[in-house]
Amino acid sequence: MTIDLETLFEATARAVEARLDAALGVRPHDGERERPPRLVEAMRHAALGGGKRLRPLLMIETAKAFGRTDQGVVTAAGALECVHCYSLVHDDLPAMDDDDMRRGRPTVHKAFDEATAILTGDALLTIAFDLIANEDVHANAGTRLTLSRDLARAAGLGGMAGGQMLDLESENRERSEDEIRMLQSMKTGALIRYATRTGALLADAKPEDVARMTRFGELIGLAFQLADDLLDVESDTATLGKTAGKDIEAGKATLVALKGADWTRDAVKDLVREADGLLSTLGEDGARLSAIAHFVAERRA
């Protein structure tokens, strides 16, 4: 069985972009007044400017593995992607990581201005909770509410935002291996875990399958972060589409810095091996998820 991963990524990205394109129009939703064109434009710059759409792909492929393939899954994936894009906009701000480029284009505060970038992140985060509540996401309102609350917990002070806080505090400060793992499981792990867990919940998978796919997300979240840390030391700015070597320069705590590149490459392999083991009963769907896990671990940009 061969998996054409490139085509899969492209098709998913197109579906997610189309959903975000519709959500980020100028026409207000019920209960909204008007949508300021400048803010809409900046949100679209942040959310529609390419990107691999890895988290949406993981959610959509996990839902597919448990039998659900309709458009509502794309809506939920779009909500998650809005949270991811908000985090990029705020992380790029001068007071945070101070990045001028993202996905080969100027960051929002460069293309617009800082105040607009702050509001753009705020509004992308906020609209995620509008999207995840959409009727097509799941027939049961209680399930939609659970997905909304879980998204808040994955994104907030005990998840992604908290991880970014720990990361900022790590600059030029020693961190133990355990501390770095906790930081990474929050900063990048929480949303990736949310992606696969939510995929299973959207398809009404059995509790043991939800637990298994939650663990799968956790493992590839860790692998993703380690691969990212490796890329930061091994790649260059042109290939990355963002500034290379920034983490090292900022004195940020990474496992690559603590344990070395060889150790890290081995750790990534172990994570992917464990992740693969969770997919054995899923047939062709499992093979696709496995291919994504390998892509995450072995990517070069």
Added chain:
Amino acid sequence: MTIDLETLFEATARAVEARLDAALGVRPHDGERERPPRLVEAMRHAALGGGKRLRPLLMIETAKAFGRTDQGVVTAAGALECVHCYSLVHDDLPAMDDDDMRRGRPTVHKAFDEATAILTGDALLTIAFDLIANEDVHANAGTRLTLSRDLARAAGLGGMAGGQMLDLESENRERSEDEIRMLQSMKTGALIRYATRTGALLADAKPEDVARMTRFGELIGLAFQLADDLLDVESDTATLGKTAGKDIEAGKATLVALKGADWTRDAVKDLVREADGLLSTLGEDGARLSAIAHFVAERRA
């Protein structure tokens, strides 16, 4: 009938602070990893540092007027207050209104730093969607989901965040009366309208009562903003607990600047008169809501 408004404000503020104190502890919720102490501390600085708790009071008193008084109403009010506090933290940032003082204390970016303030606002906004999903808010998960989605719409690009965008764009640029009204109905009106509307929904009020209390919130939202604009030109920094005269200095579009203080005072009176007219059937509860409306319109700080 005399209403002791001061005691009412104080009792509500205490109840809301207690709820926020519990929500903003270091112990993680299910699905969260750990809560970084520095971020918790900054969120507590932003959310527990006093404030009138006007929006929670409006929600709680509206729910009471339609027969609901339990703790779940305070949870929903706490969610709304988190959104309000997040907006203050981000609005105070150097790239936005650049304020050093808030409620007589240093703003978050002054007491901590800019990156922490950005994350603090992000995490306060996010936790609102955890709180509003809490079981005690309403027995019906579908109602909780509606309240969550409505909160996103009131807070986001077609509500408060969009209003702040329009406000920033107004600096040193002419705005018509209609444009200023739209801006204000989004920037401050949307959350106040959400407060009274949600109060009615929490109590399962009849649709015509929900519509009436939505309109009530709209009217006092407008009155609140006009009173705020009057205060900016008539008060001083010590009384306000924030910098006075900033709007004028920034060349911001207000109706006071466009139509004058006398016209604005008359407009506030008209708004409160119409708001009062909506409360005629609500007896003592209506009298309390009326007293709050008059307080909003006539406050001197």
